[in-house]
Amino acid sequence: MCAQKYGWLGTWTTANMPMGETERAKLHLGQETVTVRQVVHLSQGGKMARVTFTNEFGTAPLEISSAHVAFLAAGSKILVNTDKPLLFHGQAGVTIPAGGFAASDAVTQVTPAYGEMVITMVLPAQAIPVVTQHSLGLTATYIVPGERVSDEQFAPPSTPPPGLTAPDVTAPVQQADRKATPIVKQVGPSAATTQGDAAGSPTIVSSYLFLKDVEVDAGKKSKAVVCFGDSITDGMGSTPETDRRYPDQFSGLLSATKHEVNVAVLNAGISGNRLLQDGAGPKASDRFDRDVLSQAGVTHVIVLEGINDIGHGGVTAQQVIDALTALAQRAHAKGLKIFGGTLTPYEGAKYYTPEGEAIRQQVNAFVRANTAFDGVIDFDKATQDPQHPTQFLPKNDHGDHLHPSDLGYTAMASAINVKWFRKK
Known part of the structure; x- marks a missing residue:
């Protein structure tokens, strides 16, 4: 399937860099099969979408055995009726060469503007000497052991610790003589890295991992x-x-x-x-x-x-x-x-x-x-x-x-x- 006649439009992107060795060692990526779930905030919608994964700073090939897209309910929970697999030249997985990128095939997915798209991928055990990341994600990325690409939820939404209140994000976004609705999303996990403390519980980081961009079909x-x-x-x-x-x-x-x-x-x-x-x-x-x-x-x-x-x-x-x-x-x-x-x-x-x-x-x-x-x-x-x-x-x-x-x-x-x- 290809895009409509006006081609593709980027709706979300991030700029990447290699992850530091200390942080990489804490995540143990590659030592066992893990599932990574990430949320991205889209800026435009469409009727089709595709996702580009990146190994741009990698020094070895990166294998992704499967990947899905869905839309967010809350925390790590997806709206299951929106969950769809991504394919790569018709195949469920892809191997991205060192320094390379891999765009998925187009998926028919009604993509709302300003929606929260959930991208879930499975990384099998493999050598990952360098992790390509965007370090300041300002949103939670969930990492769990095993193949759980279609799980509805990895962890329940977090709440502010006792004695703290959720931050006030109701300040209006305004320009002279204009009014706009504030951009507000449910407050989720802390930006700090947390390690899973029980079998199967998620490790939560605030970085984007191996993601480059999301595109939708463009209009005229x-x-x-x-x-x-x-x-x-x-x-x-x-x-x-x-x-x-x-x-x-x-x-x-x-x-x-x-x-x-x-x-x-x-x-x-x-x-x-x-x-x-x-x-x-x-x-x-x-x-x-x-x-x-x-x-x-x-x-x-x-x-x-x-x-x-x-x-x-x-x-x-x-x-x-x-x-x-x-x-x-x-x-x-x-x-x-x-x-x-x-x-x-x-x-x-x-x-x-x-x-x-x-x-x-x-x-x-x-x-x-x-x-x-x-x-x-x-x-x-x-x-x-x-x-x-x-x-x-x-x-x-x-x-x-x-x-x-x-x-x-x-x-x-x-x-x-x-x-x-x-x-x-």
Whole structure:
């Protein structure tokens, strides 16, 4: 089965990196057959879907013996009437070569916009020397022993510990003269890794494992915007299990306007990522093709990168500016629109220095001059304290003075001009 005549549209993606050895050792992946269940928050719907699995950082082939998709009831529980197997060239399983990807065959599955898709796969015992992951999933991934791909539930939904209340995620997502429904999902397990404490009980991690993207059949006017960046795009500091990252909230704003219902929003942020140096994932220039330009249906890019380069030192403003300019040129060469985001305040962060602040100001002046981009998103102005513009407004600060709070991410999403996405 193939996609409809307008091809495929990315509805969810993640940017990957190799898992650290200490974390990999704790999970014992490959030592026995396990089933992995993951939940992804879609941005657009369709009548068909396919899932791409990744072994992009692997050094040995990765075998997936079976995989299913369904939709979420709560926690690890699926709606059983939506459970369907994924096939790979008509076969139940697939072996992905080291450094490679594998897209499933299309599955006829009515996929609602903003739905929670559950992807379950079985990994048989095998050598897995390197795990490809996205470390900051902000949602629970369940790992259980054995082949349990069609189980309705691995563990009941968790509740806040005694004495604690669930986080308040009712802050409205609004832009001037517009109203939108808050994006709220049931609060689930903690983002911290937990080990199963009984036979058959799940290990829960907050990383995505061996997943690259989900695509749906595109419509005539479908388009996708990729949000490309570091931990601030990735959503560090937002409430887990609630989809309060700025790209998620921006997607909610688009859904509230009748002209933008066919726009998918894809998050290609990696916490700790840099423009000019490898570290937390490949540097931006090396992953731009894979994480942005290769996305199905991509028409627009939002880039917010550079604060980690500045914070870690050893770079000049011109080097950051040149790197951003090169990304813009590559996007334009592919016919994409690209919007530059100003770097958000960071005074008080652990790696803040006055010298770094001077570089941030120079980079932001370049972005605001708009000589490289198709538009500017002033994330800095949207989140700063007007009385102390080198700092976050207190309500926008997660607490480390580097990452926004849920309300800070709301302010970022509201700073984006939705009218830009009415035309290609």
